[in-house]
Amino acid sequence: MAAIAAHKLQIVRMLVExxxxSALRSLELALASVGSVGGLAQVRGLVEDETTDRFVRNNVLAPIVPMCAVRGPGQISFSPRVLPFVWKALKATAPRRVEEAAAKCNPWDLEQGTPEVFDHLCRLAAQGLRDPQQDAFDATRGLGETEELIHxxxxxxxxxxxxxxxxxxxxxxxxERAAAARLAYRDACVIREDSGARLFDMLAAHLPEDWRILRVISAVMDRPNDRYLASSEVSSFGERVLADIDASINLIRDFDLDKGVKLSREAAMAAQRVSLQVTEFEQSVNIAKDGPWGRRLAKYKQQIAQAVELRMSTADRELSEALPTKPISILGKKGGKGVAKLSAPPDEALVRRATAILVFIEHLRPCATQSGYGSTRAKTLEKLNNRLDQYIEDVLYAARTGEGGDPALAQQYLDIAAGFxxxxxxxxxxxxVRRRAAAAIAA
Structure with a gap:
């Protein structure tokens, strides 16, 4: 491929920047095997330069990087464009310091601790944003939330x-760790009285599960009671956890089996998360039964158990519809299990619904006992397995002998039952089950 014209290369550079x-990483991987000459080599050079530049930028601005994204309600967040705009402004106003940061941004320097120039550049960014005379920061100011970004x-x-x-x-x-956390909190409050809560929010942004910041808050405040915490400047952290629990309960209660296993797995993961959040809340906060959060937490614990048990109670019906049976005789009782009905192909929609509820029950295992519905889950699984065992034996007999249904249909239903x-x-x-099915068909 011939070299790219200068004006076109500039367009490519803008696109890369x-x-x-994620797109930049994909480009880097795609162009890894490109040679050293030609247009693609030029593009690879641009991608590598941008990747290196972002590595330096993200190290320098590390404290705010995860905040430059969509976050939950009430959490501090900035436009993703804040990072490139601030970095461009720093390059324009403090080029030597940026070069120094780039030189220090290597494994052996970073292992010795954070280079001082990183913090200095953050201070320069705050000063530049505050000073209206510094035009280089106008683009960042135009994104809004300038005061919060400065703080x-x-x-x-x-x-x-x-x-x-x-x-x-x-x-x-x-x-010892609690003392270090208290010191960090105190230092933040010295800079601004309201920066204690801001410190927790910034730290939470760096956690895979941001609600775990409750443990740090608890250490700083020496495990406060819920009345005190609910009226303090950090009450929003507890409120967000409770709101998330409420949303998870609604998801479990309302998720649609017709949408398949992805949503049912999300609902089960939500149940697991609620279990962890309740435990974290009770360990981090001294909960009073009649306190503002104690009453809500008790209500949520009841609601999550009821919602999960209600969903599990539908599993036997969903399974019986996906694996239909017929009465053994005309005298068979209505609702009796009967024997496998192998007169029509499996209904994909019913199989999808049954699979979804079984996946939901399966993924409740880590939290069922702790959350109070372990016994119900065990009984539900016992009932389902009894039904499946009997059904599989019936269909295996039909597959071997040809009696009671079409062997080809029997094979299809056996495969579905094995999946269940x-x-x-x-x-x-x-x-x-699959091996037995194969042997029965071959017999």
Missing amino acids: TAPD CLEISHIVREALPKLSEWVSRMSG IAHTRDDKTAEI
Whole structure:
């Protein structure tokens, strides 16, 4: 491929500079095997330069990077364009410091701790945003939330120092770690009285599960009671967790089986998350039964159990519709299990619904006992497995002998039943069913 003309290369450069990080990584991988000459080599050079530049930028602005994205209601967030705009402004106003940061942004320097120039550049960014005479920051100011961004940059050095300790703070808090968290909180409040809550929000943005910041808040405030916390400047953190629990309960109650296993798995993951959130809440906050959050938490614990048990109660019906049966005789009772009905092909919609509810029940295992519906889940699985065992034996007989239905249909239903039993028991049992089915068909 011939070299790209200068004006076209400039267009490519603009596209590369504005590409999301994920797209940039894909481009880098796609162009990895390109040679050293030609137009594609030029594009690869642009991509590599931009990747390197973003690596430096994201290290320098690390405290605010995860906040430049869509976050939950009430959480501090900025436009994704804040990062490139601030970085461009810093390049224009402090080019030597940016070059120094790039030189320091290597593994051996970073292992020695955060280079001072990183924090200095964040301070320069805050000063530039505050000074209307600095035109280089006009684009960033035009995105809005300027004051909040300035306040975040002002405490970025505190956040940066806390980030390496954050995983320890939320995994296993100790007296020494609690003291370090309190010190960080105090330092933030010295800069601005309202920056304590801002510090927690910035740290939460760096957590895979932001609600775990409750553990840090608890350590800083020495496990406060819910009345105090609900009326404090950090009450929004507890309110967000409770709102998330409420949303999860609604998801479990309302998810549509017709939409398949993806949504049912999300509902089960929501149940797991609620279990963890309730535990975290009770450990981090001294909950009073008649307190503002204690009453709500007790109500949610009842509601989650009721919602899950209600969904599990539909599993037997969904299974019986996906694997239809017929009465053994005309005297068979209505609702009796009967024997496998192999007169029509499986209904894909009914199979999808049954699979969805079984996947939901399967993924409740980690939280069922702790959340109070472990016994119901065990009884439900026992009932489902009894039905599946009997159904599989009936269909295997039909597959071997040709009596009671079409062997080809029997094979289809056996494969479906094996898929079901993988969720109610395990993959090993499902594989045994498939091997028995293959042997029955071959006989």
